[in-house]
Amino acid sequence: MKCTSWTISRLSLVATLITATAPLARADVIMDWNAKADAIAAEKQILPAPHSRALTMMHVAMFEAVNAIDHRYAPYKLTLSAERSTSREAAAAVAAHDVLLSIYPDIKPDLDSTLTNSLAPIAEGESKTAGIALGKDAAVQIIQLRANDGSNAPESYRPLTTAGVYVPTAVPLFQTTGATTPWVMTSGSQFRPGPPPALDSEVWTKDVNEIREVGGRGSPTRTPEQTTIGRFWFFVGARTYNPIVKQAAMAKGMDLVDCARLYALTSMTGNDAIVAVFEAKYHYNFWRPITAIRNADLTSNAATPRDPSWLPLGDTPMHPEYPCAHCITSAAISTVLQSVVGDFGEFSLTSPTAPGVTRKWSRLQDYSDEVANARIYAGFHYRFSTEVGKDMGRKIGALVVATQLRGAEAKAEPSR
Template identity: 70%
Template structure:
């Protein structure tokens, strides 16, 4: 087996749904199995969405680089790996995943050792298996090196706004440094930073804050029972909120291990860039949440938005600035990738631990993404303009990812690409 590694000089919860399996191509199970293992570890350790997104993107880029090196079906992300076609893709993918997760979760070594043994036990001992194991180690090492200085370890230094001696809540907002992390695809974290939120005397602000005052209130009399269920369903955030969708799409399209690895890699790096982009924008604009705005509506001097002193949203407001909607940008980026690769019309369903007994179903990927955006309004977390801006950012990031990353080999030879 010939392998070369080359780093390009350009910088670069308990499982919440039944694990969808690639029924048509059993070999692709290895990609989804390790995706589910990573979700399970993050759930057990209560990992927040930003670091989990980083882990998932590293995991799936490493698995893609490993299996793609054997067939060279697509252009790599940054690694240049070449392996003999007799090399076991399953062994390469499992070993790459194992080494990424072991690096990030060294305390999980025992469980990860058992998982790797289970993945490799069904592969016949041979040079192909041994070479696959070695290839997986190299792919993981390459991705770890790529992300070593990506800014994800930036020290949190959030400074609460107050006056001398005046109390303010002492809970530090989350993801204050996420915008310092290097993106996988974007040229900068601010590449798709949107225009500022609307003025507090504008027609858009007046309409949208009054909408969420009515439909997003905990004691709302206008929100329907289904809208309440949807709002609670999507209290679920981060990779567990979209990984089951990606698994179902891979299953529906009967993808082999290489195509499955590529689909997951594209979805995860798009989602990671979406998270980085949205938190860059959130802390740039530092825009107030509906609960703050409605309880302080008297200070805006807008006679069309009245103060409601005891207003509460349906759920507990996330601990970070409002604008734009993070859940919206992430679901839109992932759905754009999925629609580009697998088309829009696919039967999907999902359950959520935040809405026990509820199963949501969609016949189009776009419907899933639109529901997520509406859910944040029903929950009382986001204004409609913020949801629309988030969706637009997500579409742009998803489109950029598909157009520029992991392309078919013909793209490398096309000077227009």
């Protein structure tokens, strides 16, 4: 049960025979359902925070189900157990289906069809029946676990104004996200950084001037490649890192259980990174470059001149600036992958916001650094914000790897 389909080698009769007789000569069930969840998010235009929540619920349920069969790793929260003969594929597929159905009941026929396709290659019998039951149990318990996680709290951001004075009426996004229950962190504020630099500081002066120059829509100093990178990373959320997780799993030839674990770890990490960064963003409520540069005269800092018509390369995201959300997520995911897999050779990504462009890296650090630089080129984030975001991400990734889904020898250890 490889994460990747067997490759038919013209030079190897043995490989050909293995391919012909393998019980699952198809894409791994973990990856199938990850791709399905991402496709749903793309079609429905689900925002990053709710998509991350759905993915994490799905992948943790899948992991708990398949890990209950051979207990290779310590579980997340559940105490499931099953016979070794139980079908891991059936358990994983049903767990994924039932979690997604609880979140997207309006597409039940589509999800049911996807489940039918997942189960079709599995031989009928007690193994399959037991796997279906196990998957249902895992899904039910994860759904119950997250039923009161605060994700449905009503948004209550109060625009700053005085009576009778107009302010822009678009409501910021993710104002309540920082108060939702993390998967691993003790609270959304666990890794809250110190405040952004003072508006008369050397760091502020340097970084706001940098982004005014390189991040402006008509910047003469930003190179064509930097412009491409900036636009490429207008693409945000879990759909930017799931393909990288897949490439890592495939490069290492992970079996189904290890693959399920990797996706559960990265999903929990990504979700906690989102919680942490939005907790910090709304705690500090720091102004974006477009606001700061157009109002630079308010700071009384003669070294940061006002530009009354300055625009960033792209449309500024609708939430406070500090810290950088894209930076925390990419650094957190990179930290998990580096710890679990290590650098695994060249990997790549395409983006719907830069058609025809493929970005490639050979080191996870280079990927994370590019994401951070892209937010400067885009005119969205100051450099100090990107560095703080990466530092938060590394801490969250390290916490998840150190405490979650560890090897079987860690099951008896007290949780940290």
